[in-house]
């Protein structure tokens with residue numbers, strides 16, 4: 001992908017205008033009219049009355065999806081002393097004929113294909129590096145997983161692509177030597193394509209920032225009476241969690257979220273694991289982020305590059321699709337149940353084996369293979385690692401500065417390029433600055 005093309009706005013034209021009078025809402029309450037962005041800072045509240053049967057037919061479809069997302073783990077079933085039906089296993093193993101395990105028979109295939117190629121590793125966070133837990137704020141990855149990912153990154157360029165905000169996922173992973181794409185790929189920090197040394201910030205949905213902030217507050221306000229609901233602001237998208245909500249209230253959540261989104265035709269809803277995700281209607285996703293990162297790393301020319309993407313969620317399918325369709329690399333789906341997927345391989349995800357065990361095992365095997373069987377392809381050269389180190393220092397510093405709300409750094413974000421003085425400053429002087437702001 002030519003970087004220049006990514007500078008073109010990926011914002012899609014608005015979907016068909018909604019019928020405001022049908023909703024019985026005064027047009028002044030629509031924060032974004034079709035004719036241009038007029039922003040209202042108010043929080044909309046949805047009526048508390050139960051919406052009519054035909055209020056939003058889509059809610060029913062969504063309810064089914066809500067029920068089937070993130071199926072109960074075997075552990076949960078065991079907790080209730082219920083034997084796991086062997087039919088499930090049969091279904092799983094026949095599904096695996098199509099999507100074989102990446103750590104068993106197919107590992108050979110993967111490494112054979114990787115010989116003489118440069119692997120680029122893309123990793124989703126929740127459900128891939130950290131186990132799915134009830135509280136999203138407590139989805140920690142283990143130290144062992146962290147050190148495994150660090151080892152991976154010493155051999156292969158490694159990026160984390162998450163639905164969470166970039167700051168949040170960086171905080172959870174805590175490895176400055178990786179590249180990060182937050183908000184489902186809408187917030188990317190990556191090396192400059194030309195120099196490879198400077199950092200670029202790519203935020204294709206920047207204009208949606210105030211809108212997401214507003215919808216976030218509206219969602220919080222309108223779901224606060226539903227026990228267990230949690231709404232997260234991920235900067236360029238927002239998540240409404242219903243994992244801890246009584247199933248009887250799921251339809252209420254679906255209806256309220258749909259009702260609110262009727263006022264935001266430039267936002268859309270997608271579905272994750274017991275979470276509804278509100279995102280801008282732009283032609284950008286985790287797949288585009290993978291292409292963008294490969295391009296920025298100067299690795300978009302397929303022949304000698306093998307991108308591998310590991311993820312567990314529907315949003316990861318966009319990345320699997322990019323890799324499959326371009327015949328560029330391998331998608332690996334983490335799942336304990338058969339699913340329709342564009343991935344090539346699978347890794348079992350089971351809470352009986354904690355700590356995303358199979359993902360870790362796959363990553364460790366890859367490192368071991370590299371250490372043992374490709375001694376000629378040593379760890380990334382000292383010079384390269386020095387450059388990477390400089391880059392990671394800049395990343396760490398940037399994240400630190402932006403967290404502290406430094407005005408210059410915000411500005412640098414808005415220009416989608418690091419601010420000049422930050423770019424040109426030597427690492428030593430940056431360290432000084434870093435020390436200064438602690």
Ligand SMILES: O=P(O)(O)OC[C@H]1O[C@H](O[C@H]2O[C@H](CO)[C@@H](O)[C@H](O)[C@H]2O)[C@H](O)[C@@H](O)[C@@H]1O
Nearest residue numbers: 125126132133134136139162163239243273275
């Ligand atoms: O793209 P990801 O890194 O996989 O992020 C997807 C969502 O992950 C988080 O939610 C999921 O994990 C939580 C912690 O295990 C779990 O409680 C929740 O039910 C899952 O949906 C995160 O909180 C979301 O905002 C992300 O969009």
